[in-house]
Amino acid sequence: MEIIDSHCHLDDFFYEGKIEEVLSNAERASVTKMVAVGTNPKDWEFYAEFVRNRKNIFYTVGLHPLEAKSVEDVEQLPNFLEKEIKPVAIGEIGLDYHRLPHEQRAKDETIELQKHIFEKQLEFAKANNLPVVIHSRQAFDDTFNILINSGMSGNRILFHCYGYGVSEMEKLKDFGAFISFAGTLTFKKEQVAPLQAANLDKLLIETDCPYLTPEPHKPSRNEPAFIRATARFAAKMLNMAENDFCSLTYQNTEKFFNLK
Numbered sequence: 001m002e003i004i005d006s007h008c009h010l011d012d013f014f015y016e017g018k019i020e021e022v023l024s025n026a027e028r029a030s031v032t033k034m035v036a037v038g039t040n041p042k043d044w045e046f047y048a049e050f051v052r053n054r055k056n057i058f059y060t061v062g063l064h065p066l067e068a069k070s071v072e073d074v075e076q077l078p079n080f081l082e083k084e085i086k087p088v089a090i091g092e093i094g095l096d097y098h099r100l101p102h103e104q105r106a107k108d109e110t111i112e113l114q115k116h117i118f119e120k121q122l123e124f125a126k127a128n129n130l131p132v133v134i135h136s137r138q139a140f141d142d143t144f145n146i147l148i149n150s151g152m153s154g155n156r157i158l159f160h161c162y163g164y165g166v167s168e169m170e171k172l173k174d175f176g177a178f179i180s181f182a183g184t185l186t187f188k189k190e191q192v193a194p195l196q197a198a199n200l201d202k203l204l205i206e207t208d209c210p211y212l213t214p215e216p217h218k219p220s221r222n223e224p225a226f227i228r229a230t231a232r233f234a235a236k237m238l239n240m241a242e243n244d245f246c247s248l249t250y251q252n253t254e255k256f257f258n259l260k
């Protein structure tokens with residue numbers, strides 16, 4: 001049964017000469033489509049080239065909150081709408097307060113810059129009618145408020161690597177947002193309840209490779225083929241047949257990113 005990896009990072013595999021091996025592993029695991037997610041101007045350029053002649057790999061462009069150092073980087077986004085192969089979304093963008101420096105002053109400045117760059121990218125996505133992939137860590141309220149204020153419709157928003165609780169899931173459900181779970185689901189028990197609370201019509205699955213290797217593949221580095229393990233686990237937690245779970249998330253991913 002075919003499956004889509006809705007969020008992966010492939011540039012490291014490429015630079016290390018391992019990309020062909022990783023893609024053939026994915027093919028053998030029937031991972032027939034992948035969305036490679038941008039984090040900074042360097043990987044945006046890389047993906048725009050890399051996806052040419054690879055019809056099953058799509059890409060996004062966006063400045064990750066931990067890469068949000070200069071507003072000028074955001075001004076490069078329009079260039080990608082002129083590329084031969086265009087990005088399918090803006091992302092991953094958002095807020096990440098997890099790894100901020102402890103010193104308070106630095107913290108405030110970093111947060112303000114993250115917020116400003118996040119808002120700019122939402123404006124760009126909205127103006128160009130593109131969906132957005134959200135990275136949000138230890139910053140739910142600020143992320144949610146900025147999304148509401150952006151005026152973007154909930155069904156154009158995808159929370160990737162979902163790591164919040166059930167109450168946040170309820171808010172996102174009301175908002176109509178899409179949600180994606182990564183391999184952490186297989187080893188973090190507290191993620192099962194939010195998964196079970198999710199709206200099945202808005203549910204996606206991802207590896208976020210090379211990070212977040214699912215059980216039982218730890219401690220190997222994560223790759224798209226390992227999405228099978230997360231799918232198997234999620235299907236079990238939802239009391240669904242694995243094939244049904246794969247086709248459900250396949251359709252949801254195609255719909256969200258408008259993949260053809």
Ligand SMILES: [Zn+2]
Pocket residue numbers: 007008009037092208
């Ligand atoms: Zn990612």
